[in-house]
Amino acid sequence: MSTETLASGARAGSEPFDLDRPWQLHPQVSVRPERFGALLYHFGTRRLSFLKSPALLTVVSSLGEAPSAREACRAAGVTGAELPAYAAALATLAASQMIRERVSL
């Protein structure tokens, strides 16, 4: 399957994803749970993202309420060993505007 990642997403040497900031799903994104995880569609960019893990869906869905992305991952059961993979996945989603930083209240 041919896909493309945006340059700042998952590549080594790119700006790392800040797990300790609060994040949220972009309001123009529609989330559709699937057996394999989820489909995310951004009505503004018209891009589709496939989340290939139900746990990642849990993380993404709970970002808006969690004090930080790290906390959202922890609450979703992501282990320390798995965290870098989830961080990089979140970085990809941030680069394509599926998620964005939340203004802290």
Place this chain on the structure above:
Amino acid sequence: MTAPLGTQPAGTQPAGTQPAGTQPLGALPLVEQFACGLDAPICLTWELTYACNLSCVHCLSSSGRRDPRELTAAECRAVIDELERMQVFYVNIGGGEPTVRPDFWDLVDYATAHHVGVKFSTNGVKITPETARRLAVSDYVDVQISLDGATAEVNDTVRGPGSYATALRAMRHLAGAGFRGFKISVVVTRHNVGQLDDFASIADRFGAQLRLTRLRPSGRGADVWDELHPTAGQQRQLYDWLVARGEQVLTGDSFFHLAAYGQALPGLNLCGAGRVVCLIDPVGDVYACPFAIHESFLAGNVRGPGGFAAVWRESELFAGLRQPQAGGACHSCSAYDSCRGGCMAAKFFTGLPLDGPDPECVKGYGERALAVAAGTSPPRPSGDHSHRSRPSGPVPVSIGAGPPASPGLPPSGRALAPSGRALPPDRACDQSPLAGFRPG
């Protein structure tokens, strides 16, 4: 950033409470997941009407005349309600010419108000400065103008006199209204494959995005495919051009059979028919895809008791398509994993077996198979809504009072130069297989 679409919540409840780590990361390749089908399409084509003001020679839906059994506005809204419940992200509305339905604009508004994005394909006939302005202010509606030649000469041979002018005028109106990034959609043929750079220039001129799609032998396309489909050499030329442009040029994933050349083009690179996409036709019939309008690919009708959802989820046809597909005659080919045997509709309507090579197989196996099949009659498309005034066969006809772009000219039925004057007739020795075909 404009307001969000309706009142769609930004997220949903998590799908489940599986602890992280119990699901092996990337367990099944995504393409395999999709090949097994989804609970709802990701997007789909919806042909709103078979009526059309044009009679393009290659029309995949054999459109022209409205079908009296067309879905009513209320039935269309019911379909949209279902698509919303199923969370279908967007519909590509086409036809025929969808804008000739009087309720077209209302249905588009209804869809976007119900969280279903819309892109509609049009020949541009109803894109006026007013409608263009209306479209420009909506983030949830996209427009795709059909164009099959970078010049009127090439375009109008396929789409009829005045159609080039109509399309360009629509583009001017969209650009003038500030609509950036509308799509110009081209069906690649033997006669326009040499104009790819020119198409790109037209897109640049109007701030649009170019889209190239594959000609299939579907609908009226069955009659002209032999003469119009690109040669093997041209196909390679097209592939190289597309690879060089990456994601700048869209393809609707319609050239996934070219992945066998090497690097795959952007997209899922698999046949989505019945798996992630499908067609709803003007009378509510649900087909695996718009290139496969034939009983063999008819899954059901939205007017049935369970509506569209029941057809998508329960149809035997779709269940069959969602089974793992073996390579059949292609299984031992090193390219099979890339091309996956190519396009089902292309094989079907050229009379080739579905478990064998695509007629345009880049390794040439398709040509060989066609030679073997020569002499046998391929299946004919189901239904024909073509305008009756055209003779049977691939003759471009413009219906109505004449070319919209040149109201002062009589409906001579002759191909027009961009200036609006009729072109001289083709010479008898003209290479084009459509030479001399002019609307009668």
Place this chain on the structure above:
Amino acid sequence: MSERAATADITEATGPQAAEPELAGPDLLVEEVSIDGMCGVY
């Protein structure tokens, strides 16, 4: 210009062109494509 990502899709590892080295990591969790990237839609 975006480049094609390495993915966990086994078909690409055996395709005519060698894929980029398989990364056991983030690309397994998220894949992206344009909404126009599905065959069977106009």
